[in-house]
Amino acid sequence: MPGVRLWGGRFESEPQEEVLAYTSSLPYDRRLARHDVEGSRAHVRMLRDRGILSGEEAAQLLEGLDAVAREIQEGSFPFRPELEDVHTCVEARLRELVGEVAGKLHTARSRNDQVALDMHLYLRERVRELDGAVRTLQVSILDLAERHRDLIMPGYTHLQPAQPVLFAHHLLAYFFMLQRDRERLAFCREQLDRMPLGAAALAGTGFPIDPGRVAAELGFSRLYDNSMDAVSDRDYVVDVLSACALIMIHLGRLGEELVLWTSREFGFLELDDSYTTGSSIMPQKKNPDVAELVRGRVGRVVGQLTGFLMVLKGLPLTYARDLQEDKEAAFGALDTTLASLQVMAGMVATARPRAEAMVRACRGGLLTATDLADYLARKGMPFRQAHELVGRIVRYCLERQKELWELTTEEYAAFSPLFGDDVREHVTLEASVRARTSPGGTAPASVAAQLEKARALAGTSPRGMV
Numbered sequence: 410m411p412g413v414r415l416w417g418g419r420f421e422s423e424p425q426e427e428v429l430a431y432t433s434s435l436p437y438d439r440r441l442a443r444h445d446v447e448g449s450r451a452h453v454r455m456l457r458d459r460g461i462l463s464g465e466e467a468a469q470l471l472e473g474l475d476a477v478a479r480e481i482q483e484g485s486f487p488f489r490p491e492l493e494d495v496h497t498c499v500e501a502r503l504r505e506l507v508g509e510v511a512g513k514l515h516t517a518r519s520r521n522d523q524v525a526l527d528m529h530l531y532l533r534e535r536v537r538e539l540d541g542a543v544r545t546l547q548v549s550i551l552d553l554a555e556r557h558r559d560l561i562m563p564g565y566t567h568l569q570p571a572q573p574v575l576f577a578h579h580l581l582a583y584f585f586m587l588q589r590d591r592e593r594l595a596f597c598r599e600q601l602d603r604m605p606l607g608a609a610a611l612a613g614t615g616f617p618i619d620p621g622r623v624a625a626e627l628g629f630s631r632l633y634d635n636s637m638d639a640v641s642d643r644d645y646v647v648d649v650l651s652a653c654a655l656i657m658i659h660l661g662r663l664g665e666e667l668v669l670w671t672s673r674e675f676g677f678l679e680l681d682d683s684y685t686t687g688s689s690i691m692p693q694k695k696n697p698d699v700a701e702l703v704r705g706r707v708g709r710v711v712g713q714l715t716g717f718l719m720v721l722k723g724l725p726l727t728y729a730r731d732l733q734e735d736k737e738a739a740f741g742a743l744d745t746t747l748a749s750l751q752v753m754a755g756m757v758a759t760a761r762p763r764a765e766a767m768v769r770a771c772r773g774g775l776l777t778a779t780d781l782a783d784y785l786a787r788k789g790m791p792f793r794q795a796h797e798l799v800g801r802i803v804r805y806c807l808e809r810q811k812e813l814w815e816l817t818t819e820e821y822a823a824f825s826p827l828f829g830d831d832v833r834e835h836v837t838l839e840a841s842v843r844a845r846t847s848p849g850g851t852a853p854a855s856v857a858a859q860l861e862k863a864r865a866l867a868g869t870s871p872r873g874m875v
């Protein structure tokens with residue numbers, strides 16, 4: 410009877426303890442157990458239908474696999490630490506349950522195509538879950554925007570106050586950013602829609618297998634065209650890692666905004682107490698640690714992406730054990746990204762904007778200077794010239810600590826005869842916002858259109874996400 414290893418025959422001695430510890434993937438690939446069984450079931454049915462296994466053998470194997478699946482679900486499955494990976498554990502348990510026929514499960518299969526299939530099945534599920542979490546965050550953002558449709562805040566470039574915008578407009582930028590993340594996840598889903606089982610170790614198999622049947626049973630619409638590619642491809646892992654990395658970059662940017670906005674200097678936002686922490690020494694503190702940690706964990710996920718790209722760099726065909734490194738990278742990135750999305754959704758949902766602080770921040774910064782230049786340009790002055798002239802008005806205001814809407818008709822007239830009495834009503838914060846009616850702009854009507862589109866997008870799945 411073969412030992413607990415899947416490859417004992419040609420070896421005289423057992424691996425060193427430290428070798429097992431160094432090479433084992435069980436501590437992390439145990440989360441593939443369910444998918445491993447799912448793949449094996451489809452494999453057995455195909456082997457039976459092709460006459461490679463008898464009906465009796467297949468029935469015994471399927472019954473055993475069902476029992477294993479139940480144990481995994483109930484949490485009673487014995488993951489034996491002395492075994493090197495989840496595939497070995499499942500097969501060893503199957504042998505305990507059904508006896509020697511378990512040895513037939515691996516007919517026309519290698520762990521190389523098996524692990525590739527498991528990862529496809531696993532990632533497919535996680536990508537869907539991630540898409541749901543992105544959508545939940547989008548809905549939190551959208552709800553916050555809708556609850557505060559009229560709030561005006563400074564919009565920034567170079568982190569210098571630039572032009573007044575609607576708070577809802579600013580938030581919606583994140584909504585649409587996240588929508589692209591969902592499109593990227595849908596792309597990942599498409600890339601994962603290729604079934605590798607049947608490649609065997611690398612060269613295919615002489616058994617009359619039917620990979621199309623396995624694919625159909627497992628819900629894949631395509632096969633790999635080349636068995637060597639099938640066992641050495643990890644591009645789909647890179648796709649998932651890059652999608653996670655960019656989601657994290659986006660969350661980190663939003664996290665940074667929350668850190669800034671909740672600072673005393675900005676004061677634009679109050680986070681709910683339940684999403685903040687205190688200081689062990691300074692009793693007055695309320696810190697945005699959650700947002701900071703999201704920002705900080707971007708580094709981790711980007712590291713997992715670049716780290717795994719380095720694993721792939723220069724790797725010759727086909728399977729090499731290096732590829733086992735895909736798991737900790739992918740699992741870690743998925744876990745961190747999912748948790749970050751969830752905590753962000755809760756933080757955004759419970760945040761309270763501070764209208765007065767936003768309006769106060771718009772004062773003194775002459776944020777409507779562009780509107781003044783636009784006013785002159787509409788009266789025929791070339792924009793460059795208008796820009797220059799308004800620059801001088803800005804200096805005039807700064808010296809006198811005046812707002813553009815506070816200058817008198819006479820003061821304006823001294824700069825240009827083109828200024829009429831109506832000029833002041835063009836340079837208020839509200840007028841400035843109202844004027845920006847271009848598609849995607851900050852005017853209430855444009856923002857309403859964005860809200861409407863966002864609401865519709867939040868209710869649907871991107872193409873490819875099935």
Ligand code: ARG
Binds near residue numbers: 438728733
């Ligand atoms: N634990 C391995 C991995 O994740 C499974 C495949 C092992 N194959 C092999 N020929 N050693 O990549």
